[in-house]
Amino acid sequence: MIDRSQKLQELIDDNPGIQFREIMRSSGLKNGVLSHYLKKLEDGGLVKVMRGPRQVRFYSPNISEEESIVIKALRKETPRALLLALIKEDGLEFTELVKEVKKSPSTVSLYLSQIVADELVETKMVDLKKRYHIKVRELVDKLVEEHRPGSLEKSTSGFEDIINSF
Structure with a gap:
């Protein structure tokens, strides 16, 4: 039988950039129990935790810093x-x-x-007009392809856009 830690690790590996609430919903574990197991996984180096303002995201340890930035953007409806x-x-x-x-x-x-600040997109002046260009095309292509059919999309909704627009 697969133990809880292993199930959580697989859930995170299959859903890079997943947030705590999503893990709680998917696993059915209560807040305190989930916190305990995620802390064990983090301390053991089995998951990487990226803490940002108002959000914590979980990744497989083999996801690079640059990949985690792209994944974070791809998990949100408008940046994606x-x-x-x-x-x-x-x-x-x-x-x-x-x-x-x-x-x-x-x-x-x-x-x-946000995606310009994260250096995923850059601006260039062309004919006196500001144009936006993608800087990480190959990486975005790779990550979208690797995580089909949509693990990067399933958790997003317009709700996050509404909250963040205030």
């Missing part, structure tokens, strides 16, 4: 849409990105500034 739009057509202007991802300009601006 922005990255995929720029993969489809590199060098888009802000208004084109707003149209492409079908979100409000303020929401697009918020997430675009």
Whole structure:
């Protein structure tokens, strides 16, 4: 029989960047019990924990820092849409990105500034217009391909966009 630690490790390996609440829902474990097992896995080097403002994400230890940044963006609806739009057509202007991802300009601006700060996207002036270009195309392609059919997508919803737009 597979023990809880091993099941949790497999869940994290299969869902890179998964958050605590998602693990709790998927595993059926209560908060305290889950915290205990995740701490054991982290202390044993079997999972990597990335703590950020208002969120903690769990990764397999073989995920690099750069990969974890891309995965974090791909797990959120709007940043994922922005990255995929720029993969489809590199060098888009802000208004084109707003149209492409079908979100409000303020929401697009918020997430675009995040993925620029994370160095996933860069800006270039072309004909006096600011255009956005993807910097990590190969890595995004690789991670989207590796984690199909959508482990990077299943936990996202517009709810996170609403909360983060305030």
